[in-house]
Amino acid sequence: MAGAMAAWHDGADTENAARESAQPGNLVTAFPDHAIEAELTAVLVAVTDGEPRVLTIDEGRLLPSGPFVSAHRTLQASLRAWVEQQTHHPLGYVEQLYTFADRDRSSEDASRRVVSISYLGLTRQARASGRHHPAWRVWYRYFPWEDWREGAPPMIAKLIVPRLRAWAATAGEAAVRRARQQRIRITFGLGDLPWNEEMVLQRYELLFEAGLVPEAIRRGGDLATALPGEAMLHDHRRILATGIARLRAKIKYRPVVFELMPESFTLLQLQRTVEALAGQILHKQNFRRLVEQQALVEETGEVTTETGGRPAKLFRFRERVLQERAIAGTTLPISRMV
Amino acid sequence: MAGAMAAWHDGADTENAARESAQPGNLVTAFPDHAIEAELTAVLVAVTDGEPRVLTIDEGRLLPSGPFVSAHRTLQASLRAWVEQQTHHPLGYVEQLYTFADRDRSSEDASRRVVSISYLGLTRQARASGRHHPAWRVWYRYFPWEDWREGAPPMIAKLIVPRLRAWAATAGEAAVRRARQQRIRITFGLGDLPWNEEMVLQRYELLFEAGLVPEAIRRGGDLATALPGEAMLHDHRRILATGIARLRAKIKYRPVVFELMPESFTLLQLQRTVEALAGQILHKQNFRRLVEQQALVEETGEVTTETGGRPAKLFRFRERVLQERAIAGTTLPISRMV
DNA sequence: TGCCTTATGCTAACTATGAGCATAAGGGAG
């Protein structure tokens, strides 16, 4: 996903590389001559009450972030320290997302350059306290078009596609128009194309380019055509999109969901968690089949009647398999809609 | 892959998060107070004569790198400028790899902190000139155990596994010993496990931890047990491993191989290129079927007799499909050995 | 002309996946 973004950014670059004034020697020598600042931004995810949540501050307008503290040996150690202090829960899984250094990122002072390194973190429980109103928000508040658990969100056909089409039509050249139409079709799965839940970032960036999100007003967007869905400050919604995309891709081949689950759980609870992240409903029997046949879990021997209906067996993860899969990576049960 | 590395690094962190002195406020405010330096490092890949090559400097001991030039709007623009100037060829595909800021990275001055942002770039032709002896090196010089095109490299069974086993046995706790054995089995595909060509980084990091690569001597490795395979300075071989791993994963679901191919080519040439990257031999007929059925290429109408044997049709990539696949991502033909 | 080499077409066997039928087993309404 990050790769896709990279390619796009690049495509959007209008600068001509030939105009650059760097000397050939720059390639082969390494003496940094510009001091910059490094900042860490975290996409912290938890799933509670069947909803995927992300830790936010400032009334949901920002992701938690802060300077890279030199006292730490690594970036990750620095991040981990913050988070565990904040949430009082261990961070189960941490993964680097992307590093930005775009000058137009916070277009204040061009000479003051900030490199922003973002991370994705998974945690088991969602509770946080502190200044600046930290709160776990359901991430579909920011991306209402990404939640397909109750079918295709009507706003896609009613608002998004028409406005994107209108935007595509504004392009002067026919080739550009066609390319835009193509991107719309692919990212939103129009016509006979399927909805691909992993393209969170591509969709957000398309909406951004089309000026349909409030964050883009500085770049020519119009508040009147902005879509429903909460905005964030700076590029934090883009970072969140990157995190969601990465997580949606990851759950398919690495057992990271487990980081979000309690000690023991029913298979349906596990399924609901995956569905919450993927924004898609899965086929129950097939989900069970895959989970069991891959021996990811084992019965605890107990059952719970709290689910209503026939009592469900409780499961826990098999430590050994987890370790193995964490290194290797196998297919995990994410499939089509019911 | 990067994610895997992230998790590992973390596992290797011996610092206790509780020892940290950061204030809670750090999580929710964003005012960087430490100036650092940013450096870009590139893994530039080309395939010539059926061999995967990487651009190096300093007699193959370093990857090209240099400071992030503030004149550029984005990190990628900065990188692109360098590279195109050096190689005089357009960089087809660029993707960010990973950002390091480990303090022990170049353990000189603890107060001088460098953030190193690495990129993977693909280019069509391999020619470079400049100072510091830039040269395209076959990447298997650095990772001889990664080339399985002529079967399993004997050094794995003869040198690597015995030494890794010996290292595993040195662990005091039984649990640690078992965990090490497990990692060895999985990363090197021992027993009934298959060789997974994507685990380049995991294998290198395992060898590093075991002190079997020259780069690890500072951390307790012994030159006498170092494996064949050229080393690099700093952590450049680790960055290269990250790049190879990423590329091996990428070619399976995005048509990036095309960035490495000439205008027109035979299907076998395409296959040989994929094989060079993957370090694995593919089944010819199946490879053809997949490439053709996915309509990735189209016949140019010409044939070449230069391949020996029956003349082969020449193909070129279908522009439209490429664009679509670049956004969407579909399965590409990488399969098992012949 | 026959053999070697690479190209290319086709298929049988198997595996993975998507969908759905059918039964099991609590809880609560009547």
Added chain:
DNA sequence: CTCCCTTATGCTCATAGTTAGCATAAGGCA
């Protein structure tokens, strides 16, 4: 105490996707 609703769980079937080969085509060269 039944019936019915709900969720749990077992199984089967059809199909798409893969893997591994067999077989034929078509140049070059001894």
